Amino acid sequence: MRAGPLVDLGLCIVSATGASYVARWARQPLLLAYIAAGVVIGPVGLQLITDMSWIQRVAELGLAFLLLMVGLEIDLRKLLACGRPATVAGLLQVAGSAALGWLAAVALGYRGLPAAYIGAAVAFSSTMVVVKLLSDRSEMDTVAGRLTLAILLLQDALAVVVLAIQPNVGGPLPLGAVGLSALKGLALVAATLSVSRFLLGPLFRAVAKSPELILLSSVSWCFLVCYAAMRAGFSIAMGALLAGVSMSVFPYSLEVVTKIRSLRDFFGPLFFVSLGMLLTVPSGRVLAAAGVLSALVVASRVVTVLPALRMLGYDNRMGLLSSFHLSQISEFSLVIVLVGASPQFRHVGSEVLSLIVLMLVVTCVVSTYMIQFSHPLVAAILRRWSSMVPADRSSKEAGPGVRPPTPIMLVGCFRIGSSLAYELLKIGKEFTVIDFSPEVSAGLRKLGVPCVYGDISHADTLEHAGVQHAAVLICPIPDDFQRGTDSGRLLAALRKINPHARIILTAESVRRALELYEAGADYVVVPRLMAAEYLQQVIERAEAGDLQELRAQEIMRLEARREVVP
Numbered sequence: 001m002r003a004g005p006l007v008d009l010g011l012c013i014v015s016a017t018g019a020s021y022v023a024r025w026a027r028q029p030l031l032l033a034y035i036a037a038g039v040v041i042g043p044v045g046l047q048l049i050t051d052m053s054w055i056q057r058v059a060e061l062g063l064a065f066l067l068l069m070v071g072l073e074i075d076l077r078k079l080l081a082c083g084r085p086a087t088v089a090g091l092l093q094v095a096g097s098a099a100l101g102w103l104a105a106v107a108l109g110y111r112g113l114p115a116a117y118i119g120a121a122v123a124f125s126s127t128m129v130v131v132k133l134l135s136d137r138s139e140m141d142t143v144a145g146r147l148t149l150a151i152l153l154l155q156d157a158l159a160v161v162v163l164a165i166q167p168n169v170g171g172p173l174p175l176g177a178v179g180l181s182a183l184k185g186l187a188l189v190a191a192t193l194s195v196s197r198f199l200l201g202p203l204f205r206a207v208a209k210s211p212e213l214i215l216l217s218s219v220s221w222c223f224l225v226c227y228a229a230m231r232a233g234f235s236i237a238m239g240a241l242l243a244g245v246s247m248s249v250f251p252y253s254l255e256v257v258t259k260i261r262s263l264r265d266f267f268g269p270l271f272f273v274s275l276g277m278l279l280t281v282p283s284g285r286v287l288a289a290a291g292v293l294s295a296l297v298v299a300s301r302v303v304t305v306l307p308a309l310r311m312l313g314y315d316n317r318m319g320l321l322s323s324f325h326l327s328q329i330s331e332f333s334l335v336i337v338l339v340g341a342s343p344q345f346r347h348v349g350s351e352v353l354s355l356i357v358l359m360l361v362v363t364c365v366v367s368t369y370m371i372q373f374s375h376p377l378v379a380a381i382l383r384r385w386s387s388m389v390p391a392d393r394s395s396k397e398a399g400p401g402v403r404p405p406t407p408i409m410l411v412g413c414f415r416i417g418s419s420l421a422y423e424l425l426k427i428g429k430e431f432t433v434i435d436f437s438p439e440v441s442a443g444l445r446k447l448g449v450p451c452v453y454g455d456i457s458h459a460d461t462l463e464h465a466g467v468q469h470a471a472v473l474i475c476p477i478p479d480d481f482q483r484g485t486d487s488g489r490l491l492a493a494l495r496k497i498n499p500h501a502r503i504i505l506t507a508e509s510v511r512r513a514l515e516l517y518e519a520g521a522d523y524v525v526v527p528r529l530m531a532a533e534y535l536q537q538v539i540e541r542a543e544a545g546d547l548q549e550l551r552a553q554e555i556m557r558l559e560a561r562r563e564v565v566p
Helices: 005-025 030-041 053-073 076-081 083-107 112-123 127-136 143-168 175-206 211-231 236-247 253-277 284-311 316-325 331-341 350-372 374-384 415-426 438-446 459-465 487-497 510-519 527-543 547-560
Strands: 408-411 431-435 451-453 472-474 502-506 523-525
Touching (some): 005 253, 030 127, 030 253, 053 211, 083 284, 112 331, 112 350, 143 236, 143 331, 211 236, 284 316, 316 374, 415 431, 431 438, 431 459, 451 459, 487 502, 487 510, 510 523, 527 547
Parallel strands (some): 472 502, 502 523
């Protein structure tokens, strides 16, 4: 007697949990544990689950909740700022990777439609894998993270175009079908944003005091948009993403994110478990082809994304990071091939389907490590093969119109650095900033602040920026937001280049501050202690009945500020 879907679901969860403990003990990413659990209980392993249709439907919930959260956390202004670079880099990457994939497939003995499908599969990267890994590493709001996400959104749109023309593959290019799909997409976006603005906004305000109703309303809205997307011929994933974006402007989005995260963390692993269960016993030819094509996926990202971003003014580090983030194939790749292998079309056979599944598993595993160790890996590449990769202009020159180094230098400029720059400008201090964010650099130059565009984790950047001439060096970025280095290593590099400078660092904890003092820092700022001291004064004003006056003063002060990081 068959156990039933609930028992299968429980088996997936228990196996994923057990594999997660092993992965945690071995200090490996949990994503690999979920895939391994699927392999063990699936057809290749113990064959404890043979009917995966129900599990895959439940796994779609994990994908929907993940992309709903992504939409809720998207800052459209920041994404639009990445629009041109992401569009250029994304189009070049998809076209270049597809062409390289097709050529490699032909060289491996595939012809006609199978080679075309392999090329299409190689072109797209996994939004779910990348978003999960970058979210876990708190890198979604970095420049490379925003570029990657914008490229992924473009890829998803192009994948929908592929799905739209797929029924007519082999005949004339169905321009009518593509145009109709584009019109449906625009109509869906317009309808979703309009309903969200004129109906959902007032509804949320009416139930703002009930967290349960806010959560239920959000999930219901997500399902409604997903259903509308399906009816229009799009994917559930795109519907969930659009639902999240339409709610991101509401003041209640943080509450929704908090509640949805637990649902995502429960259902999300099921997607990766089901991915592991799709793996079948491959032939020698498929294994060899999967190895070659998986290596090609990684190489194709570097040879397409890196030159495109270099052409648009980004440095080698940003190009390599974005390339590594995209170094896997997508769930859309699997969907495209599954549709092509269906009895309705029969464009490809089971061998190509097994090849794409194996590639998806291999590239997901490889990219997990590449993203986890992306910063030291990029640093090692730039050091080891600097003669093969053109040197970054940004690390050797400050850019047009930049004055010589000033006595005060900010080494990095994120949130605290943005506020400090405003205060220094207000009192007329001259200072220079070193930062690798193009948006920050452009904003500072508009304010007349000298800015060196470069990576502070490289000693060469620090030297070319002129830190050896500064009297005061300030690093306002704590360890949690530094990539490729930390405050201790940065302190050692700065002290080696400029032994006589007064170096001021930032720490998130008292223990870390004491460690930095022990390492030779002249002063360490602990923001939470300063915030607590200020809050004590606010409490005293509240007790004295002056809070409304203080509130009005604070609003005026905030409205008057002009910072490069909002």
